Amino acid sequence: LLGGCDSGSGPSSANTPQEMFQHVIQKPIPASVANLQGVGDTWQGYSLYLRFNASKADIDAVIAQGFKPATWQSISFRFNLPSGYDRFTPAWGPGSIPTKECYELSNLKNGWTHSGTHYLVIDRSTGTVYFYGIGA
Numbered sequence: 001l002l003g004g005c006d007s008g009s010g011p012s013s014a015n016t017p018q019e020m021f022q023h024v025i026q027k028p029i030p031a032s033v034a035n036l037q038g039v040g041d042t043w044q045g046y047s048l049y050l051r052f053n054a055s056k057a058d059i060d061a062v063i064a065q066g067f068k069p070a071t072w073q074s075i076s077f078r079f080n081l082p083s084g085y086d087r088f089t090p091a092w093g094p095g096s097i098p099t100k101e102c103y104e105l106s107n108l109k110n111g112w113t114h115s116g117t118h119y120l121v122i123d124r125s126t127g128t129v130y131f132y133g134i135g136a
Contacts, residue, residue, distance in 0.1 A: 010084035013042040020048050023112050024133050026065075030058040039087050046112050049081060050131040051088060059122060059129060067103035067120060075102055078119045078132045094121040094130040110135070 013020070017038030021029050024046065029036070032055035040048035054062075079094045086092055094100070101122040108116045113135025121130040 011039045011041055011087075013040050013046070013048070015042055017050060020046075020050060021052070024048060024110055024116075024118070024135075025050070025062060025131065030054060030061070032058045037088050039081075039085050042112065045136045046116075046133060048131070048133045049079075049085065049092070050129075050133075051092065052129055052131075053127045054129060055127065056124070059124075059127065062129070063103055063120070065105065066108070067105045067118070070102045070104040070119070072100045072102050072121070075104060075119045075121070078134075079121060079130060092130075097121060097123040097128075097130075099123070099125070108135075 015023070017036045018029060020038045020040065021033070021036060034053045036050065036052040038048060038050040040046060042048070076095065081092050101124060103120040104117065106117040108118065110116065116133060116135030118131065118133040122128070
């Protein structure tokens with residue numbers, strides 16, 4: 001699903017969704033995480049889109065990393081997939097979540113960035129988490 005040096009439009013990261021998750025969200029990946037899919041770019045920073053299902057406890061543990069509540073209106077543009085990036089099955093669709101729980105975590109540092117921001121949109125009824133992260 002993920003290509004390396006792609007000259008066309010589309011993601012450039014050769015990292016697997018599991019590697020992305022471990023580098024920017026949590027390592028090790030919690031046992032409850034399922035249906036993990038992701039796509040993005042990882043060169044001189046990152047721009048990553050991930051979707052997964054997890055238990056309430058594991059979702060709450062991610063939020064507890066310092067995420068602050070946000071409004072869908074303020075972060076929705078972050079979840080617009082660029083052309084060539086929709087490699088998700090079923091299709092990427094955080095906007096279709098009936099009751100969205102939204103979060104933002106800014107000024108973070110990890111092994112891939114010295115200044116990043118992460119966003120979450122959560123569907124508690126299905127345990128689905130949409131993640132977008134950007135780092136310089």
